[in-house]
Amino acid sequence: MNGTVALDVREVSKTYATVRAVDNLSFRVHQGEIFGLLGPNGAGKTTTIRMALDIIKPNAGEISVLGGPMTEEKKSRIGYLPEERGLYDDMTLLDTLLFLGQLKGLSRQTARQRAETYLREVELWDAHDRKIEALSQGMNQKAQFVAGTMHEPELLIVDEPFSGLDPVNTRIIKDLLLRMRDQGTAIVMSTHQMHRVEEMCERILLIDRGKQVLYGPLDDVRTRFATNTVAVDLTGPLDEVPGVERLTPHNGGYHMTLKEGVQPEVLLRTLVNMPEVTVQRFERVQASLEDIFVQVVGREVAWDDEVEPT
Amino acid sequence: MRRAWLVATTTYRQRVRSGTFLLLTFGIPVLMVIAGAIPFIMERRAELPRVGYVDETDQFAPLEAITVDDEMLHLVSYAEVGAAAQAFAGGDIDGYLVIPKDYFEGGRPAFHGERSPGRDLRIGLSQFMREALLPEAPGWQRARLGNPSEVMFASTATGERVAPGPGLIFRIATPAFLALVFVFTVMTTTDQMGSAVVQEKEQRAMEMVITSLSPRELVTGKVLGMTLLTLTQIGVWLLGAAAGLTLALFGALRLEDLTIPWFAVLWAVLLGIPGYFLYAVLAAGLGIIAGDKQQARQLAGMLGFLGMSPLFFMGLIIDNLDGVLGVGLTLFPMTAPVIALFRMLLTEVPTWQLGAGLAVLIATLAASIWFVARVFRAAMLMYGQALRPRDILRALRQS
Known part of the structure; x- marks a missing residue:
C-alpha cells in the first residue's frame, strides 16, 4: 500500500x-x-x-x-x-x-x-x-x-x-x-x-x-477485539490450571478461557513451570470478524447474499 | 462519441447476424422478385398464339399474319362470331377477337379465350388493328399512331417536366410512398429497439457497461445501431421491391419518364430523419422502463401505433387539407413527417408550416434525449422490474 x-x-x-x-x-x-x-x-x-x-x-x-x-x-x-x-x-x-x-x-x-x-x-x-x-x-x-x-x-x-x-x-x-x-x-x-x-x-x-x-x-x-482465550498444545497431564476459567479440548490441544484480570503471559508462565508439562504451542485466539461484528452490533445477522433496495 | 459508435457497431453486428434478421431481411425481397418475375418469365416463354378475328364493321383489311418483335402472329378471319367460336372449340385457334359494329362509335373489341391476352399479344392485336385499318399507310406512320398524343407537361413556373403514364403516377405517389416507408420503418424500429434495450437489463450486462460510458452514450449508441439495422433491412426490401416492380412492369416504365418530386423528397428527409430518431429514442426509453421483453414489445407496439395513427386521420384531412386538423398534425412532432408528406400529395403546403413542424420536431427530439437519458439512469438497474410513473418523476427531480 x-x-x-x-x-x-x-x-x-x-x-x-x-x-x-x-x-x-x-x-x-x-x-x-x-x-x-x-x-x-x-x-x-x-x-x-x-x-x-x-x-x-x-x-x-x-x-x-x-x-x-x-x-x-x-x-x-x-x-x-x-x-x-x-x-x-x-x-x-x-x-x-x-x-x-x-x-x-x-x-x-x-x-x-x-x-x-x-x-x-x-x-x-x-x-x-x-x-x-x-x-x-x-x-x-x-x-x-x-x-x-x-x-x-x-x-x-x-x-x-x-x-x-x-x-x-x-x-x-x-x-x-x-x-x-x-x-x-x-x-x-x-x-x-x-x-x-x-x-x-x-x-x-x-x-x-x-x-x-x-x-x-x-x-x-x-487487537481491539482480542478474546481472553488462548490456544495451547502441550504434552503431559493437565487437570486444573490456575487462572483458567474454562478448559476446552480443541484439535488435539486446548482452548483455555482466562479468568477476568488474568493476562496470557501469566498463564504461559504457570504452564511452563508445571512439572511434566511441555508447551508446544501457545497463542492468543483471535476473534473472527463475524464474532466481532456480533459483539459490536449486539445481534446475530445473516451474512448470505444481500439484496439491496434500488 | 467514439464509445457511442462502438455500441452502435456492436449492436448492429450482434443483431445483423441473427437468423431471424437474415431470414426476414432477405426472404421478403426474394419473394418480391419472384412475384415480379413470374409473369415476365411466363410471357417470355409463351409463343404468340394463333388468333382468329371477326370484323363486324367490314372496315378492316384482311390480314393473315403480322410480325411482332420478330415473331409471327398468325390471324384467321371469320365472318361471324359463331364460326370463330366453333374454330376455338375445335382447337384451330387459341382465341378470337371480335370487333363490334359500333367500333367507330366507341365500341370495344373483345378478345375471347381461356386466358387474358399477355403483353406481347396485346401489342400484336393493337398493331394488327392499325395495319388492318390503314393498310396503305407507311410503317412509321402506323407506329406513331400507336401513341399519337402523349402530352408532357412543362411547368412555366418551375421548369419541371412531367410525363404522363407511369412517370406521372410515380411523381404523385412518391410522397405517399415515402410516408408509408416512414410509418413502416418506425413500426419496425420501435419493436426492435424496445427489445434491444430491455435485453441489456434482462442479461444483467447493464451494470458493467454503464461504468464504462454515460447513459446518454449508451442510448445514442443503441439508437444509432438499431437505425443502421433498420436502414439495412428497409434498403434491402426497397431494392427487392424495385427489382420486383421493374420485372412486373418490364417495358412499361422508362427511366426518362420518371419525374422525381425533389421538394417532397427534400422535406421527407428533413422531417423523416429527426422524426425517425424521435421514435427510436422514445422506444429506447420505453425499453428501459419495461420490466421484460414482453412488456417492452407491448409498449413498443403502442408507440408504433402512434406512428401509424396519421393514416387514420387521412379521411378527415383530405376533406379539408388546410384545416385546423391538417395544419395541427403537420406541426405535431409525432405526426409531422407523415401528415406533411400526405398533404403535399394533394395540395401545396406552405413552407412556413413545414419549417415550423421541423423546428418543433427537433426541439422535441432534444427534450426526449434529455428525458430518456435520465430515466435510463433510474431504471437501468431495476432488473426484472418496470419503472412506475412516480419512479420516473423522482428520477427527473433528482437529475
Missing part, C-alpha cells in the same frame, strides 16, 4: 424513498491495498459501490475517485465486477471482451492481445469462440472478471468475486487480485466471506444498516 488515495468517500448518505440505505459513511482506499467492504444483508455495500462508480448519486456527501470527482475519462481507469453478473448471451466470449475492452479505451488490437493473455491465465482461452450462453457459471464468472480487469485499472471494485467458483478457480482469481494489488491497483472487495477478508485485506470497513460499525487496519480491529 502506498499513500496515494484512490477512493475517498466523505460523509455520504443515500435514501431510497423512506429507507436510509447509506448513512453518513466515510472511508478511504489507497493504491496498492485490498480494502474489505463488509456487511450483512442490506447493509448498504452495493449502494456504496454504485455511488462510488457514479451509477447512482448520493443525497449528501462527496466522493473523490482517483484524485477528484468522477469523469467520463476516469471510467477507463476503473474496473468493476458487479454482484449482478451478466454478459451478452448471444455474443462470443472474445467479441464480448473486445467490446468491453474497447469501451474502456483499449485499441482493438490491444484488447485482442489482452483478452488472449487474460483468458489463457484464467484457463478460458479454449472457450474464446463460444457464445456466452454456452459457458458454465464458473466460466462466466471468470469471463466477467477478465472483462473487468483486462484494461488494467488503477481502481478495481469487486463485489463478491468468489461466489460460484470452485476451489481451483477461487485460487486463480485470488492470485490475480493479489498480483494486481502488488502492482499498485487499489482494490475494494465487497464480500460476505469473512475468511477471504481475513486472508487478503489489509484494512476493512464493516457497515450495518448503512452506518459505519468498524473501520481501520484489520490487525488493529482484531
